[in-house]
Amino acid sequence: MASVLSVRDLAVGYGKEPLLEEISFEVPRGEVFAILGGSGCGKSTLLRTLVGLQEPLAGRVHFRGIGGPDKAMTPPRFGVLFQSAALLGSWTLLQNVLLPLRKWTDLPLDAATVVALARLRLVGLDQAAHQLPAEVSGGMKKRAGIARALALDPPILFLDEPSAGLDPVTAAGLDELIVTLARTLGVTIVLVSHELPSILRTTDQCIMLDRAAGGIIARGAPRELAERSPDPRVQAFFHRTTLPPS
Amino acid sequence: MPSPGFTLAQIIADDGSPRLVLAGSLTLADGGALWQQLRRALAQQSIAVCDVSAVSRLDGGAAALLQALAVERGRAGAPLRWLGASGEVGRMLALYDCARSGSCAPVEPPASTLLGDVGDFAHGAWRTTQAILAFLGDLVVGVLAALRRPRTVHTGELGVLFERAGADGLPIVMLINFLVGAILGLQGAIQLHRFGGDQFLANLVGLSVVRELGPLMTAILVTGRSGAAYAAELGTMTVNEEVDALRTLGQDPQRFLVFPRVLTLLCVVPLLTVVGDLLGSVGGLFVAMTYLDQPMVVYLQSLQQAVSLGDVGTGLLKSFVFGGTIALVSCQRGLATRGGADGVGRATTSAVVVVLFALVVLDGVFTWVFSLLDW
Structure with a gap:
């Protein structure tokens, strides 16, 4: 199967000191x-x-076709789920998922809300849509983070x-x-x-x-x-x- | 604007019923057009079938929109059926079918009413007052316990706290008090000069600064600098569970975090106030010399006659209480923080607002009591 992510001779680290070198792999x-x-x-x-x-300190990351x-x-x-979920604390779960939809699509608010709720339903969180991140458990935060990462169908x-x-x-x-x-x-x-x-x-x-x-x-x-x-x-x-x- | 990658047509089926036909690529990128066109077409209640057999691609966002419209029709009593949904399109529609997760009920945000909001605000203000008073009580009990066992109080941070609240705050306290003294002096000088009362400028500036403006302005500045910092610092520690960690290590957060800060501001605010009083008076002197052409010695003699040590004492007594109030309220607000980054922001705002309110109320009480005692 064709790879969508190709990493070639990548060196990563902080400052000029490489932590990892010669990292190469393909992801189908x-x-x-x-x-x-x-x-x-x-x-x-x-x-x-x-x-x-x-x-990167060296090498390249190539996303084929995207x-x-x-x-x-x-x-x-692409969507990213951070280790701590990194939801915006003063926004509800629904608002967190709506954020990329409002920014990057031409959907009217009602349609964007429908899509955001569908993402939350996909991860089993539609009933918690109006709760703040502080009001839900760690697992729910992670799932909401995935719903937000999925918002734009990456x-x-x-x-x-x-x-x-x-x-x-x-x-x-x-x-x-x-x-x-x-x-x-x-x-x-x-x-x-x-x-x-x-x-x-x-x-x-x-x-x-x-x-x-x-x-x-x-x-x-x-x-x-x-x-x-x-x-x-x-x-x-x-x-x-x-x-x-x- | 590029045309959408899909087409929507209405046909008459073999059985004579109207039917919608969707074809092409249905993606979130065309979501706005899909939503509007399909909604318009489905306004006709007689359409009960939508043929999606010619859809070549359906992404999750578009599937969510299609299924939401089907649910909307179902609620209106005119269900919509997807015809020819097979393969990837069928799987995607099934994945975003709300019936799959058991509930298609709309998710409503919690209702909010004006009366409810007013009630919530009043209840919140009452709870905050109770919490601050309870915190004060705990602090008094803690002080008594600490006096019996002084070594239980964490004093390692005191030097840094004194430096941050005192030495680091000195320049802004000096500048603001000088400017306040100068502005007050200028306003007073304009009026006094009209009535030939130039010699009373030192009385006006000296008494106003020493008794009222010096302690109050200094306390406001300390609230903005140190009070807000304490609330944010303790709030962050609370949401990061550092305060809970202290408790599990057998450290009382009051003795470890609050006492040093209260002690710091009890000492630092009066000291800063003394400097503020001096600079405020210098501001008045500057105006007297430049605007009224008054010799320095005349102003200073008037100041000496007008301002007694008792006046300075009342100002310092106020500043001592102000310092304790700033530290107490800021620490309490910080330790009461809930949530994450937004909670820290709310705690900091709350600390500053509550402290400023408390300062003005306390200043009024002091002025009233001093007038009764003829101080």
Whole structure:
């Protein structure tokens, strides 16, 4: 299947010091692609670079057929869910989802409200549409964040730790939603996570990053990596064990 | 404006009934046109079927609009059926079918009425007053406990707090009080000069500044600088659960956060007021020398005769109470913050508004009491 996201020889980091180098991968359309790795390995930094919030130190990110990281006054071509959901606190969930619709479509208010409510219904939050973020749980915030990211029907969704900090039932519901988005809507999903059950349930392909190695140490289907990778760091990650002393 | 990627036509079906036919690409980008055209066409109650078999692409936004219109028709008693919805189009329509999630009931925002809003405001004001008084009570109890065990009070921050509220605020306090003294002096000089009362300018400026304007202006400035900062800082700490973390570590937030701030402003506001009084009087002197050509010594002698130590004392007593009020209310508002960033904003606004209201009320009470006591 044709890839919609192509990353070539990317180097990311803060200042001039690279955290990760020579990052290259392709993400096929309609797949769930995970960026894995331990805490502090640069997953979120890589994600910020992919969505254009941070300049790469080297290399390039190419979105095939849907333009690059958006910096001009054109509608954003991808949706992003931040780790904390990043909803506007003084706006209701409905107003949060309406924000991109009012900005980037010619829909009259009643039609935009219909679409925003449909997005919230999709994530099971239509009955909480008029509540403020502070009045809903962490899982609901994450789901509302996904509804907002989905508002403009983006072909790619970037999700930063979508199920982190959620109870297993809520996390499973979110995983189901991610799979539905990919399989039914054909949305390509790039997610950053270190939640093993979620990764195994949702992800088609993944790359694993390692801070000490400064780049990718494994790539493939998560289940295959868990069962067959000879790399002790990959095995330690998937089997929740500590690394043997080097 | 580019033409939409879809077409909408009305035909007569084989059974003689009118039918809508949608064809082409239905996307959110054409959502406005789709919504308006389809709504206009569906105004005819007799249309019960819409053929979507020629739709090549349907995105989520467009599917949501189609299904919303179908629900609207259903509620009006004239249901609409999608004909030929198969493959991706069928899946998308099914995904955005509200019946799938069990409820197609409209989601209404909570009702708001003028009377309700007035009631909410009054209730909120009463709750705020209660909370501040309860906080004051807690503070008094805490002070008594702290006097018994002084080491439980966190004093490590005091130096920084004194610097921020005092030294850092000194320039603006000096400037504003000088300007207030000068403006008051100029207004007074114009009137006094008409009646040959130039020599009373020092009385006017000196007494006004020392008894009223110096303490009040200084307190207002401290409210804007330190009070707002305390409310925002404690509010952010509250929403970030730092205050809860302190409690779990066995630290009383009052002793750890509130006492040092109250102590700081109890000391700093009177000190700043003394400086403010001096600069306000200098402002009057500046006007006396430049506008009235009054020698400096004449103004200073008049000032010495007009302003007694008792006058300075009343101003300082006020500023002491003002300082405590600013710290108390700001900290209480900060610790009562709920929500996120907007909650911090609301707490800060509330702190400034409540403190300013309290300052004016207290100033009135002081003036009345001092007049009764003939101070």
